[in-house]
Amino acid sequence: MLSCLIIDDEQGAIDILSTFIEKTPFLNLEGTTSSPIEALSIIENQTIDLVFLDIHMPQISGLDFMPLIKGRTKVILTTAYSEFAVKGFELEALDYLLKPIAFERFLKAAQKALNANIEPSARWQPAEKEDDYIFVKTESKGKMMKVNFADIMYIEGMKNYLSINTKEDQVVTLLNIKDLEERLPARQFMRVHKSYIVSINKIKAIDGNQILFTDMKAYVPLGDTYRSAFFEALNQKMMGGKK
Missing domain, CATH: 2.40.50.1020 (LytTr DNA-binding domain)
Known part of the structure; x- marks a missing residue:
């Protein structure tokens, strides 16, 4: 089971991701926030395995937020703008979801997070093949x-x-x-x-x-x-x- 945190300044996006997490048996939603500052505190004080992180937010952008957590949790970026994909992967984002997000694409990213987080013998299902x-x-x-x-x-x-x-x-x-x-x-x-x-x-x-x-x-x-x-x-x- 992966503990998750949603960071997004749009309530509609939070609602969709929350629904997707509830439908995914190996994910558990620990909280949601529209504030990157609050998110830093949550990550420092709780065990968070996976963050769904919006790129365009007030105070701190998602791309500026990632170096602040110093690899303490895995990150899947969520955004309506495809031009930030390369930068996201340079910052070692696990995956990059373009809004509006389909559940099938969300599940694929979530499975990647699960496979990256636990030993191969205990995986919920086989890891995806190498990117081509x-x-x-x-x-x-x-x-x-x-x-x-x-x-x-x-x-x-x-x-x-x-x-x-x-x-x-x-x-x-x-x-x-x-x-x-x-x-x-x-x-x-x-x-x-x-x-x-x-x-x-x-x-x-x-x-x-x-x-x-x-x-x-x-x-x-x-x-x-x-x-x-x-x-x-x-x-x-x-x-x-x-x-």
């Missing part, structure tokens, strides 16, 4: 793009920006290459140069210090610093000759 996509901000103000990991050929770092390259498209986003590398599944992606990450499944050939891709004319340089680790990762797939 991300949302990134683009150069256009207020616009976000969904990028499927399976579509990525390679990623190029360009000072403060990243270029995420697929067979059909190029998405430019304001991200640090190290931060994105940590979000990508390690079994699919590998850093091969200080400025490049490649999708291992999309590699067609390795020619000297160049990595070539299937159905793509572009190539990526293989940096000396990353060369040994790269070939070590490919060793189990390698047959004949010497690298």
Whole structure:
């Protein structure tokens, strides 16, 4: 059973979330508040496993509130504005619910909280499979793009920006290459140069210090610093000759 707290300045949103929590057998509502200041006191003095946190609130925004609780509880963000998703996940929000919230989507987020909170052997149901996509901000103000990991050929770092390259498209986003590398599944992606990450499944050939891709004319340089680790990762797939 997860103890929950709702923080939202709209009574209608509080009522909906309260109803959803009552319908979910592994959630228990400990309280609701429209005041982030009051919420801090509740979290400090009670055991709260999960907070449903609105982003747009008076006094303190939800994004400013999250660092104040210092990881003492898990957070699911609730908002009518999709443009804050990336920032929310950077602050380690467990999930991001867009208003109006459907119960099916709420339950999916709640199950994620349950699976993250208890041992695998005691889970209410199996954990969700690993995420296979991300949302990134683009150069256009207020616009976000969904990028499927399976579509990525390679990623190029360009000072403060990243270029995420697929067979059909190029998405430019304001991200640090190290931060994105940590979000990508390690079994699919590998850093091969200080400025490049490649999708291992999309590699067609390795020619000297160049990595070539299937159905793509572009190539990526293989940096000396990353060369040994790269070939070590490919060793189990390698047959004949010497690298």
